[in-house]
Amino acid sequence: MKYRQIVWGECPSDWENAKLGELVQKENRAYTPESGSIPTVCSISNTKGFTKSEEQFDKQVYSDELEGYSVVKKGEFGYNPSRINVGSIAQLKHQNEVLISPMYEVFSVDESRLSPAYFSHLINSPQMLSLFDAYSEGSVRQTLNFSNFSEIPVVLPPLSTQNEIVSVLDPINQSLSNIRKQRELTSQLKSNLFNAFISGELTGSETETRRLGPVERTVPQDWxxxxxxxxxxxxxxxxxxxxxxxxxxxxxxxxxxxxxxxxxxxxxxxxxxxxxxxxxxxxxxxxxxxxxxxxxxxxxxxxxxxxxxxxxxxxxxxxxxxxxxxxxxxxxxxxxxxxxxxxxxxxxxxxxxxxxxxxxxxxxPPVSEQKQIIQLLNKIDSWRSKETDKQQLWSDLYESVASDLLSGQVRKHARRV
Known part of the structure; x- marks a missing residue:
């Protein structure tokens, strides 16, 4: 098989050179009160994708007036023009419909040429993140508008090859996702233990209600x-x-x-x-x-x-x-x-x-009590550190395999052997 030199370097000759504008279509659906029930309002995180806004920011940061917010349907993609270069781009996979701020861009893909599952992997590759950065503009803060997004060049394998690549990357990505969830559970356990300690639940102390900032909490009387x-x-x-x-x-x-x-x-x-x-x-x-x-x-x-x-x-x-x-x-x-x-x-x-x-x-609390909770939380941190190391190993594996597969390097080397 011959290989030709393109923007991404060498790739198999049956992979086509295309621009994103040929493969995606911008969606312009604005929410109106007449639309019916109010869908969930989301933000797009560079680590979790579409996330409920309150979970992302720990409070409501969007307006109570949602008219004009963009409607995203299941299977479509969205991105934050100011943060796409760090990975704030994702596909809506688990909800039928959500709202996002009109500052985001929303688009669908031409599934006759581009597999959404394949594109989900492609947009998180180092090559694409570099291109997102290169095509962004702005003197104070770099942003990537949809017009420039549409000009970004990609290498596109046949759909059958796209599906083969997805079948390799999906299991690795799922393992990585499972480790992240385990780390989140460990963090929640750590938080629950500390709160139980501060409230006196673990010490059996006499307690009282005390205001700490905007909230009231139960704490031991003599602390x-x-x-x-x-x-x-x-x-x-x-x-x-x-x-x-x-x-x-x-x-x-x-x-x-x-x-x-x-x-x-x-x-x-x-x-x-x-x-x-x-x-x-x-x-x-x-x-x-x-x-x-x-x-x-x-x-x-x-x-x-x-x-x-x-x-x-x-x-x-x-x-x-x-x-x-x-x-x-x-x-x-x-x-x-x-x-x-x-x-x-x-x-x-x-x-x-x-x-x-x-x-x-x-x-x-008294220093003696501080030492007890420190000892307990240190054990949890030690376990969490092992989870972090494991996550890094899987992350490195995913990035290495994805980089080779998405650029055609694995097939190229196999053909030369």
């Missing part, structure tokens, strides 16, 4: 409540400007992406030159930190010395009555409460300020 600003010096990070002039290899540069899904930050993707330390906020190993921008209210403990980004606050000089690990688990338990106070900035990015963090309250 005091403090504001975070009372038990520590809450200090926001700083980013040297212009950042490009301070990049180097001398000092760890802790960003929100380094904190994702981990209790301890043991390394960073980027570092600063020595002079960058003077223009940022240097924090020592063992300090608890919290994200306040983009992915808000994610806590971590530094396992290294380093400078922190301006989207992070640190808790320094914590009083002796609060152990660092207990502070970490308390912040993890306060995640939804803190995130609900976030303000959405341009591009739908959420932020909370230092004042909100300082005035947020936590219940402080």
């Amino acid at each position: 005091p409540t403090y504001k975070l600003g009372e038990i520590s010096n809450v200090k926001r990070g700083a980013s040297p400007r212009p950042i490009g002039e301070y990049m180097g290899d001398a000092v760890h540069w802790v960003k929100i992406s380094d904190m994702s899904g981990t209790k301890y930050v043991e390394n960073t993707k980027e570092r600063l030159i020595s002079e960058g330390k003077e223009e940022s906020v240097f924090v020592e190993s063992g300090t608890v930190i919290l994200s306040i921008s983009a992915t808000v209210a994610e806590p971590a403990i530094l396992g290294i010395d380093g400078c922190i980004h301006d989207g992070i606050v640190s808790f320094q000089n914590v009083i002796d009555d609060v152990l660092p690990e207990f502070l970490y688990y308390s912040l993890d338990g306060m995640k939804e409460r803190l995130a609900s106070k976030g303000q959405r900035a341009a591009g739908n990015q959420s932020n909370i300020n230092s004042s909100i963090v300082k005035n947020s309250e936590l219940v402080v």
